Amino acid sequence: MPARHDEAFLARAIAAGAGEAPADLVIRNVRLFSVVDGSTVETDIAVTGDRIVGTHGRYDGETVVDGGGLTAVPGFIDTHLHVESSLVTPFEFDRCVLPHGVTTAICDPHEIANVLGAEGIRYFLDSSLETVMDLRVNLSSCVPATAFETSGACLEIEDLLPYRDHPSVIGLAEFMNFPGVLARDPKVLAKLAAFQDGHIDGHAPLLLGQGLNGYLAAGIRTDHEATTAEEALEKLAKGMTILMREGSVSKDLEALAPILTPDVSAFVALCTDDRNPLDIAEEGHLDSMIRRLIAKGIRPLDVYRAASWSAANAFGLKDRGVIAPGKRADIVLLKDFEDCRVEQVVSGGVLVSDDAFSKRSIVQPVGLDSVHVDAVNPSSFAIPARNSEADVIGVVHGRIITEHLKRTLPVAGGKTLVDLDQDVLKVAVVERHRRTGNIGLGFVNGFGMKEGAIASSVGHDSHNICVVGADEEAMA
Template identity: 60%
Template sequence: MTRLTHDSLSAMIDQGRGVADADLVLKGGRFLDLVTGELVASDVAISGDRIVGTFGDYRGKREVDARGKVIVPGFVDTHLHVESSLIAPQEFDACVLPHGVTTAVCDPHEMANVLGAEAFDYFLRSAETTVMDLRVQLSSCVPATEHLETSGATLRAADLAPYVGHSKVIGLAEFMNFPGVLYKDPICLDKLIDFQGGHIDGHAPLLRGKDLNGYLAAGIRTDHECTRADEAMEKLSKGMTVLIREGSVCKDLHALMPIISERTSPFLAFCTDDRNPLEIAEEGHLDFLVRTAIAAGVPPFVAYRIASWSAARAFRLYDRGLVAPGYRADLVLLDDFETCRVGATVAAGRLVEPTLFAARPKIAPIGRNSVKARRVTAEDFRVRSAGPSTPVIGIIPGKIITARVDLSLPFRDGEKFIDLDQDVVKVAVVERHGKSAPGAGIGCAFVKGFGMKRGAIASSVGHDSHNITVVGANEADMALAVNRLGEIEGGFVVTEGGRVLAEIALPIAGLMSLKSHGEVHDDLLPLRRAAREALGVTLAEPFLQVAFLPLPVIPHLKITDKGLVDVDRFELIDV
């Protein structure tokens, strides 16, 4: 909340008592009491950025007709990467506030892996201007691994220390390198020690038993990587807050629905992690998670509690999450309670209107010309081998976890080839930070599950080191797509038959567009159409699926610029 003076605090007291007109009153509606679960008919009075009155009638200097509406606390997205929305933080602000998201806890490690601490400076400058409350976690794993990939930057504990006291910083972001924690890597321990007593975000897919105990003993308190109900229940029982994720690729809400109850709701929260403008426009943001949970049988007040009060408490944001006097005036006015249809949003006591966004100072983009990959040819994607047998990355739709599939592929003259009959195409990662020696910096292997019959898809969004990842049924089209990304400063490209069919430029660190969220949405449509109709791709979100193939901290098989990675063994595989 904003710093108070005697005058502003006195005004809040008088307006709460009803002896002075409130700054803003939501008149004639009902609000959701997250303590009792009841819908209460009452005005809601606001002074400055604070709720000052409920359970009564109030007069306001400005009054908003809330008749027929239900007022709930603003939604808190507990874990996301703004970069994955493909838009800059100020555009993200304008994109998700109409969906009721008034607080977002972001980890800028996508940009940090490209630019280092400069990414923190950029996000903190942006967070000081946003209408929503954008909070920043300090990226713990830059790079995600030290020996399996080439990153654009490296951040140690000393690099994070200058940001700890910033008012927008919550704590240490998702600790992805859980093997580094368990095996007591000194670099990991330095960061964990510095943040003891503060918030440390977790990231521990499939971690169970005593290894989970050891991970938690390091002071880590949350996890957004649960994909099964039994895994989530074990983590809940051991004191973790489980962040239930429903993004554009990782869709865990239905799998985790069995763990949601009134009893567990104080220890649950919602997050999106990675959600693109197409799905935000077509489905929504956190409002989509709430309505989906309610439709599946979750009591509405439980779903709304998870989306607000429980989420805020998990991240020590104790000033928000209830419609009650003294709490931050982050509120959502619902046209329909059961379907979470958002009619209006109040952020820090301000009714969200276009004028709020227009009044913000503009933040200049950074990270231009960060795609420094060498030009490639079709020859760069040949896979030499002693025989036809090979481990293949198996796509699991809706998951970033991948399977290891051991297959026999066409083989001749010491080279393995694509096999469309087995739905196997090539995948390669090209180092793009300009750090590789000539002739090096390309890892090439095979992937199954795209349904691709022709052409190629390339992306400079490649979690988390953001080298260029390309998937293709034709090596020449793969090379064309990679080279085109260098020309447009990064983004997504679809090629087929020697032609670029569709593209979107993401020149901010090769991750985010200079355009508005509406324009990015419109640019993504022909990309999706080209992938499906021209290439035959069957995945719902192929571009984000491509982007997660080089993430070597998510089981079981991944690929980086150094080659194929057995994540379970944390080592490279010679294909």
Template identity: 40%
Template structure:
């Protein structure tokens, strides 16, 4: 049977028989030679079979437009879109992305192995290839409680999945250097696959050791020195442009003709509004071109480079034998994308998806808020004196300040006042442990209410900020009632909520619907609660629980000083 199919393909490639589809009169971007070649592209059985002059059973005259290989996002957390994989695909495929390398560590922190399986299964419904990097750090640290603990043995069962191609970002770089047994077991398990890095602070011999362990990529570079240090040791560098971290423009100047093949594009975390308004990898390409990268080279970084880095056979180029994942553009300046083909089928046109995925929502992905009843006494902050350690919000940054300031105290407990200091709580919501961390935060500027979320990186516990205890408790209860999501409370009333029924971090509703509600809620934060307009309320809130980014953060286990790498009391010793 195969020899018959092969003979048929060869005959069509020779032009003796008509191909199923021929894209005619196009400027073909050749990522191998760096040329733009005018001609036709013949497609049969989902693959490219020839370039030149061809006739087909179906022919589409593209009238001199440009044809690129489908774009590849080299590192993305689907969960940051707040959408299921199938709804996420509806937004990114019309923007030219036909393949992603996804790290589902967000849903894994909530639902463990079952969460990863959900991502794999839901991705099968759509014309988007989703390759999985299994999460390396669940939980991310030992200073918080997540919904799961994944050891090397837990990951073994998923290695047989054909979409699993490697181990996700190794955030526990201290564990690599210090020879942590669990970390070494995971590295050994994936020794024949790609291992992603996450080690921006490593240098010198420690960096050598990190790379020698088998780690191949880095997406956390924010300086040119970090880029060069890693390039010289053979790492691939992922140029990131997401919603929270925007590094591409800072380091793109390092790219030159000699090192170009070691650079890829990624988004990492991109939120609904940015996906809709900016796009995805097409936005990275445009930024690179504006920074002086030749258009063909920018497209090479979005196609051939990631395909070779991650061993994605048959992807990343327009050539015989390659998969017909193709993007039609009318120019190479603003990358106006007209058509997108996946496996030779038209799946996107004029920024619109031409497919409608089925909703896939297993019961084990819902009802993810498991908390004990939380009362006023549970969120009180004991104060032996008036000196407090306070989290200071920094605008346009995930880093926070460590502030020491006198606060109001009444009967031995923190007492709210009008000094722009609010209470922040993180409540464990996976296992019903009753763990609650309580702290203080400044420069969020919230007044007369509270906002809450079950998106709190990376363990995704309940996180709430408020200027009074009543509204904080109402927000917690509302998050339980809606099964997870976002909520805003003012003067004892719930103003608006956004249910995220999948693990409390995603929804199966369209991205556009989610974005519309999210925009309304952000406006309410500014207009009704007086939140600092120089921050994104819910994005900022989500990162206040991440105990790996300096200086002070809060987990369900308490206030954490990242620089000391230890917990501290809210009340500071005199």
């Protein structure tokens, strides 16, 4: 819940900061790292309410925590993610990633919105008022994401405007329909026009040249889809903030690490877009990105700046990103600075602990009956033979961008078959929202499967049921 900063609070904060009254919380004996100039100073950090009120001095407080020489850095900001894609609720996500130093997460409830529409967005907004971390929301701009698939909902500007002034809302989420922007689609323009005085998040893979100029002319200023240094540098040159991404599926850190230099670190931020619980447990979250970037020789100042101050500025969060009086008390205490090993976290003035999580009011879940599909059988996945090479989706490990391949496949009984020797399997998308019975069929390369099948109802962006298999019986 957002804190109140009325006259009484300001009087308390000023008195505590001036050393005339005890603060609510004092963290003693820390090494305060500055993301402004890279300096480190031994000091206390005083906190009143959710605000830092004192640094570079000694303070008394109602609660005193001995920092024991730990290094204090600003809380980390994940600038783009979909909490749903972490496969947990906002409350479990809160409990899962806050101990890794992520005190602010900017989410787009795009996935749940494509299934449930405005009900899904409301669930996230209600949850954002109860989490210990500051969970910020960009309103989903592209529901449905494409006209080529059946989603569970359609959100136009009239559906988004009621939430525009919610305290957790930053602006409009990733505008992935960049063809619609360039074509000046009226519905697209209506959404863009309504958020011209706020943040509009970008999503424009491989868009460069004058097409990129046209896209940016709509007031879009961030992008997490750059997959090469060359693409990122052109977007930086045209005023975009690059959100360097390293998630469970999309992995761009290796390609983009060279751009994180002293000259541009104020215009680069970090995001996960997204990590699953297993990867978070084994590797971490943004802390994993930070340690890997530093291990690659990137200057720690630039890495920690990108993880906090640069991110805050890119999204208009002027109250955070640096440990200084007057700023939000988002503080990460590190036992190992260069390896980014988190010992303790303060989020909005609250010491992160099991007790803090237990005090949250949990919002009741939604969408528990959102899968509506009839039974299928092996014949549902038959693909008629054609007198030409088959089109095959080429999946590339670690990349979100696929390839368009052509393959000659075996034919029997008037049907085109899989070819395990060429690693060509069948892929199908089964509509699960409206019981249309629609099934999209194709071939895919890159899975390496020799038998059986796998399926998931988690499938960006419409979340129909996707199944990949070596034979139709297993797929059914």
